[in-house]
Amino acid sequence: MRHSRKFASLAAVSVLAMTLAACGGGGSGGGSTSGGLSGDAGANLDGRGPITYVQGKDNSNVVRPLVDKWNADPAHKNEQVTFKEQSDKADQQHDDLVQNFQAKNTGYDVVDVDVVWTAEFAAKGWLQPLKDKLAFDTTGFLPATVATATYKGTLYAAPQTSDGGILYYRKDLVPTPPKTWDEMMGMCPIAKKNNIDCYAGQFAQYEGLTVNAAEAINTAGGVIVDKNGKPAVNTPEAKAGLTNLVQAFKDGNIPKQAITYQEEQGRQSFEAGKLLFLRNWPYVYNLAKTDGSSVVKDKFGIAPLPGKTGPGASSLGGHNIAMSVYSKHKATAMDFMKFMTNEETEKFYATQGSLAPVRADLYADKDLVKQLPYLPVLLTSIQNAVPRPVSPFYPAVTQAVQINAYAALKGDKTVDQALTDMQAALAAAGSQ
Amino acid sequence: MSMQAEPLTRRGKKGTGAGPENKEVGQDRKQKTQGRAAALLIIPSMIVLGIVIVYPVVDAIVMSLQKDAGLDPATGSFVAGGFAGLYNYIHWILQQCNTPGGQASCPAGTLGSQFWSATGTTFLLTVITVALETVIGFWMAIIMSRTFRGRSALRAAVLVPWAIPTAVTAKLWFFIFAFDGIANTLFHTSILWTGSEVPARSAIIIADVWKTTPFMALLILAGLQMIPDQVYEAAKVDGATAWQRFTQITLPLVKPALMVAILFRTLDALRMYDLPAIMTAGANGTTTLSILVVNQIRIGFNSAAALSTITFLIIFIVAFIFVRFLGANAVESATNSGKVK
Numbered sequence: 054m055r056h057s058r059k060f061a062s063l064a065a066v067s068v069l070a071m072t073l074a075a076c077g078g079g080g081s082g083g084g085s086t087s088g089g090l091s092g093d094a095g096a097n098l099d100g101r102g103p104i105t106y107v108q109g110k111d112n113s114n115v116v117r118p119l120v121d122k123w124n125a126d127p128a129h130k131n132e133q134v135t136f137k138e139q140s141d142k143a144d145q146q147h148d149d150l151v152q153n154f155q156a157k158n159t160g161y162d163v164v165d166v167d168v169v170w171t172a173e174f175a176a177k178g179w180l181q182p183l184k185d186k187l188a189f190d191t192t193g194f195l196p197a198t199v200a201t202a203t204y205k206g207t208l209y210a211a212p213q214t215s216d217g218g219i220l221y222y223r224k225d226l227v228p229t230p231p232k233t234w235d236e237m238m239g240m241c242p243i244a245k246k247n248n249i250d251c252y253a254g255q256f257a258q259y260e261g262l263t264v265n266a267a268e269a270i271n272t273a274g275g276v277i278v279d280k281n282g283k284p285a286v287n288t289p290e291a292k293a294g295l296t297n298l299v300q301a302f303k304d305g306n307i308p309k310q311a312i313t314y315q316e317e318q319g320r321q322s323f324e325a326g327k328l329l330f331l332r333n334w335p336y337v338y339n340l341a342k343t344d345g346s347s348v349v350k351d352k353f354g355i356a357p358l359p360g361k362t363g364p365g366a367s368s369l370g371g372h373n374i375a376m377s378v379y380s381k382h383k384a385t386a387m388d389f390m391k392f393m394t395n396e397e398t399e400k401f402y403a404t405q406g407s408l409a410p411v412r413a414d415l416y417a418d419k420d421l422v423k424q425l426p427y428l429p430v431l432l433t434s435i436q437n438a439v440p441r442p443v444s445p446f447y448p449a450v451t452q453a454v455q456i457n458a459y460a461a462l463k464g465d466k467t468v469d470q471a472l473t474d475m476q477a478a479l480a481a482a483g484s485q
Numbered sequence: 486m487s488m489q490a491e492p493l494t495r496r497g498k499k500g501t502g503a504g505p506e507n508k509e510v511g512q513d514r515k516q517k518t519q520g521r522a523a524a525l526l527i528i529p530s531m532i533v534l535g536i537v538i539v540y541p542v543v544d545a546i547v548m549s550l551q552k553d554a555g556l557d558p559a560t561g562s563f564v565a566g567g568f569a570g571l572y573n574y575i576h577w578i579l580q581q582c583n584t585p586g587g588q589a590s591c592p593a594g595t596l597g598s599q600f601w602s603a604t605g606t607t608f609l610l611t612v613i614t615v616a617l618e619t620v621i622g623f624w625m626a627i628i629m630s631r632t633f634r635g636r637s638a639l640r641a642a643v644l645v646p647w648a649i650p651t652a653v654t655a656k657l658w659f660f661i662f663a664f665d666g667i668a669n670t671l672f673h674t675s676i677l678w679t680g681s682e683v684p685a686r687s688a689i690i691i692a693d694v695w696k697t698t699p700f701m702a703l704l705i706l707a708g709l710q711m712i713p714d715q716v717y718e719a720a721k722v723d724g725a726t727a728w729q730r731f732t733q734i735t736l737p738l739v740k741p742a743l744m745v746a747i748l749f750r751t752l753d754a755l756r757m758y759d760l761p762a763i764m765t766a767g768a769n770g771t772t773t774l775s776i777l778v779v780n781q782i783r784i785g786f787n788s789a790a791a792l793s794t795i796t797f798l799i800i801f802i803v804a805f806i807f808v809r810f811l812g813a814n815a816v817e818s819a820t821n822s823g824k825v826k
Binding site for chain 1: 554556560561562563582583584585591592593594595596597663664665675677678679680681765766767768769780782783784
C-alpha cells in the first residue's frame with residue numbers, strides 16, 4: 054500500500070507536469086498550402102452575400118459607425134457586414150487569425166492585418182491575391198503603404214491606415230529643427246547647456262528597437278532585406294547607420310537610460326522637459342499638448358526624422374485590409390474593402406480615430422490639417438518611409454534584428470560583429 | 486493511473502479479511518462486480534483526462550516530429566515540411582540551425598542559439614526565488630501562527646500580493662524599476678534595472694519573491710498548525726531551548742508540508758513566463774524556457790512542440806527527483822493542506 058501511494062503521487066506529479074507542458078504546445082499542425090489562383094484562391098470570385106469583418110478592439114469607435122453605414126445602404130440588403138471584434142493585443146490578434154485561417158474558416162471574410170503580418174499570411178496562401186477579377190486600384194495611395202501590402206510583386210491587401218515616425222523637438226531651445234543626423238548631434242551641446250538629455254527613441258529590446266534600428270540603417274542607405282527577400286545587412290551603409298546610434302550612446306548624446314525606453318518612457322521624459330529631441334509616433338502630439346503633466350505644451354515642434362542629407366527613412370506602422378481565400382462572397386468582400394479605404398472613410402479614420410490616412414491628397418485637406426496639425430510632417434515621413442522587412446518570417450527577422458542591435462547598443466558587441474551575426478541569423482530565419 | 490490505484494487500496498481496506506487466507510466464493514464475486522462498477526464509474530473521468538491531457542501531449546509529440554513549413558523560393562509560398570525525425574530535438578539541444586550553407590551552429594539572434602542559456606536562466610531564477618521564498622515564507626508562517634491581536638488582519642494583508650494577477654504585478658514592478666521609477670527615486674540611485682543582466686534578474690527575483698512568498702507562507706502555516714501544542718510544552722518542560730524546539734520539533738514535523746510547498750513552487754517557477762515577459766521582454770539574460778516556447782510558436786509550431794516537450798521532460802525529471810529522493814508527497818499532503826484551507 055505504501056508503494057501504491059508513492060506511485061499514485063508520482064503519477065499525479067507527472068500529470069501536473071504534463072499539463073504544464075501541454076499548455077506550451079499551442080496551435081495545431083503547421084500551415085502549408087500552395088499559392089496560385091487555383092484551389093481556394095480561384096473559387097467564389099463572384100460570390101455575393103453576407104460577410105464578416107475581423108479587426109482588433111475598436112478602441113476609438115471607428116469600425117462600428119462604418120459598418121452601420123454600409124449596412125444601412127439599401128443596395129447592401131443582402132450583403133450585410135458583421136463586425137467580429139478581436140482582443141486589443143496584437144499578438145492575440147495574430148494568433149486568432151492564424152488559427153482561423155488554418156481551420157479554413159469561411160466566416161473570416163475580410164480581415165485587418167498589421168503591415169508586418171501581410172507577407173507571412175500571403176506566403177501561407179491565406180490572403181486572396183488582388184489581381185485579375187479582384188484587382189484593387191491603388192492610385193492615390195502612398196507608395197510606401199502599398200509596398201507593405203505587396204509580396205513577390207503581387208498585391209495581397211489594401212492599405213488601410215498608416216503611421217510613421219516623426220521628430221519632436223524643443224522649439225524654445227532649437228529654433229530650426231535639424232535636417233540631418235549630424236546636424237542633430239551637433240545641437241546636443243545645447244541640451245548639455247540646459248542640463249537635459251539630447252535624443253531618445255525606442256531602444257529597449259522589443260519591436261520598437263527593430264523599428265529604430267531599421268530607421269537608422271535605412272536612413273544611411275542600407276537595407277535589412279533586399280528586393281528579393283535576401284538579407285543584406287552586412288554592408289558599409291548598414292554599418293554607418295547602426296554606428297550612428299552606437300556612437301550617440303557612447304557620446305552620451307543618447308542618455309544611457311534610453312536603453313530601457315519604449316515609446317512611453319521617452320514620451321514622459323520629453324513631456325517632463327528632460328529631453329531635447331524625441332523620435333516617436335504621431336500619438337505623442339496630442340498628449341504632449343494636453344497632458345496635465347506636460348511642461349512643454351507650447352514649447353515643442355515637430356519635424357521629419359533627420360536623415361543623411363534630407364529627411365530620414367521612417368519605418369512604417371499601420372494596418373492593411375485583406376480578403377481571406379476561404380471567403381464564399383469575394384465580390385462583396387471586394388466592395389467592402391473598397392468602401393473601407395475610400396476617401397471619405399479614410400478621412401473618418403483620421404477625424405474619429407486619429408489614424409493616419411493612406412491617401413496622399415488627404416494630407417493637404419484643410420479641415421484635417423486643422424484638426425491634426427502633424428499631418429504635413431507625417432506625410433514627409435511616410436513619403437520617405439521604408440517598410441519594415443517584408444518577410445514571411447517576420448517574427449524571426451525581428452528577433453534577429455533586436456537581439457543583435459541591442460547587443461551593439463550596449464557595447465557588448467562591435468557593430469561589425471553585430472551585423473555579421475544579424476546577417477547570419479536573418480539567413481537562418483529564411484531557411485528553416 | 487492514480488485513479489485506478491486509489492479505489493483498489495480503499496476496497497482492500499473495506500473488505501475485512503479479504504486476504505488469500507479467507508476466500509469465500511460470494512465475497513470473491515462481490516469483489517469482481519464491485520470492481521466492474523468501479524471501472525464503469527471511473528470511465529468518464531478517464532475520458533476527460535484523455536481529452537484534456539493525453540491527447541494534447543501526444544499531439545504535441547507527434548507535431549514535434551514534423552518539420553516546420555518551409556518557403557519554396559520559386560513561388561514564395563510555404564510548403565509542408567514533412568517528417569523530421571528527431572531533427573527538432575537536435576536543433577534545440579545541440580543548437581544546430583539550418584543555414585544557407587547547411588547545418589551549422591545557430592547564429593546569435595536566432596531562438597535556437599538561446600536554448601541552453603534559457604535553461605540556465607530558468608534554473609537560476611528557480612533556485613534563487615524558491616530558496617528566498619522558503620526562508621521568508623517560513624518566517625512569515627511562524628509569525629502568523631502565533632496568537633496576537635490583529636492576527637487575521639495580518640494574514641489577510643500577507644495574502645494581497647498573491648491575490649493580484651501576475652500580469653498586473655509584473656506591470657507594477659515594471660514601473661517601479663523604470664529609470665524614473667520609485668525604486669531609483671527612493672534610494673537615490675540611477676540603476677538601469679532593466680538595462681543589464683544582474684539588475685534585470687534581480688528585479689525579476691524581487692518581484693517574484695514579493696508575489697509568491699505568501700503562497701509559501703500559507704502552505705507552511707498549514708503544516709505548522711498540525712503540530713500539537715503539547716509537543717512544545719513537553720519540550721519546554723524538558724528544558725529545550727527555542728532553537729532546539731525549532732530544529733528538533735518544528736522542522737521535522739513540518740517537513741511534509743514544506744516539501745510539498747517547495748515542490749509546487751519549483752514546478753511553478755520552472756515555467757515562469759509573465760514576469761520576465763512583461764518586465765524585460767526576455768532581454769538581458771532573462772529569457773526563460775517558456776518565453777522561448779512562446780516566441781517559437783510565432784515562428785514555427787513544430788519546433789515549438791519539440792521545445793515544449795523538452796521543457797516537459799525537464800520539469801518531469803525535477804518533479805521525479807523531488808518525489809523519489811526528497812520525499813515530497815504531493816497527493817497526501819495536498820489533501821491535508823486542502824482540508825486546512
